[in-house]
Amino acid sequence: MSTTTLDSGKHKISATHVLIQLRTFGVLILLCVFFSVMAPNFLTYGNIPILAKHIAVNAILAMGLVFVLLTGGIDLSIGSVVGLAGMIAGGLIYEGMPLRTFGVTLYLNVPAIIVVSILLGMVIGLVNGWVITKFSVAPFIVTLGMMYIARGFALLRSNGATFPNLQGSAAHNTTGFPILGAARFYGIPLSVWITVVLAVFFIYLARKTPFGRHVYAVGGNVTASRLSGINVRKVTIWVYMISGMTAALVGLIVTSELVAAHPATGTSYEMNAIAAAVLGGTSLAGGRGTIGGTLVGACTIGVLNDGMVMMGVSEFWQTVIKGVVIIAAVILDQIQAEIQRRSAMAKL
Secondary structure: OOHHHHHHHHHHHHHHHHHHHOHHHHHHHHHHHHHHHHOOOOOOOOOHHHHHHHHHHHHHHHHHHHHHHHOOOOOOOHHHHHHHHHHHHHHHHHOOEEEOOOOEEEOOOHHHHHHHHHHHHHHHHHHHHHHHHHHOOOHHHHHHHHHHHHHHHHHHHHOOOOEOOOOOOOOOOOOOOOHHHHOEEOOEEHHHHHHHHHHHHHHHHHHHOHHHHHHHHHHHOHHHHHHOOOOHHHHHHHHHHHHHHHHHHHHHHHHHHHOOEOOOOOOOHHHHHHHHHHHOOOOOOOOOOOHHHHHHHHHHHHHHHHHHHHOOOOHHHHHHHHHHHHHHHHHHHHHHHHHHHHHHHHHO
């Protein structure tokens, strides 16, 4: 084969690879244009902040999950952790923490409640990671079990009831919780600012720290990582703790926006997070993915969800369409992996 033919093949592979990588951004632009035409109120001053808040929830959840996916794992429990964290926070605001032994009820202020809820999410992540590494159980099984456990505890917290009107009480120093979901700075919702701060932190963590390099290494080849001295068990536990932390944070944001805590909050959120990560180019096999791509994926899922709602698409059809999107994203991910493999071979 001539050198010209080889160069032509390389350029063809490279061009196709770039197009595949930019696929989600292109889809996002097309969706924005489509819904702007089909639903005139879609990209309006009144709707954009609402859309941004929905995207922020998906983005925060997906950014935490992407670290798990990069190691080749999966976390199906995050939706239930969203609900449980919201119920814990709601219960602490609504009725405090009864200490029956001493005959008193302890009320925490809002910052302390936020810390407790986030720590709970991290502890659940720690348990997931510990069981996976200690007993060599498949992440799918462990997190599936934790999904039911966390949802069960969320229901048990209030016997399935809702904690309503979480405005708090000045007498108990529990006011201010709705600010998390309702506050705006320079016209931008607080949840969006939180997303930006987390994105910057996670990008730095993934690109500039030894931990980030270890995460990619573990996802690329566990055995080689272990032989090179990487503490695979520690890395695995930490990525699940990060996932649990972001899930708990989302639970707090959603509960604050609703000013009420319901045990069913967060149902199927894990599917949106997985879809956002995969659409953003994260491989379910591990070792490949970026925070930036995940943000684009989260924007795409948010636009798709809100656009279909504004068009009056049936909730049942919304579920079908999101399923198709996930399958299509995985297929394109496989195509991208094959192109990368051919590109690497062409360079040899």
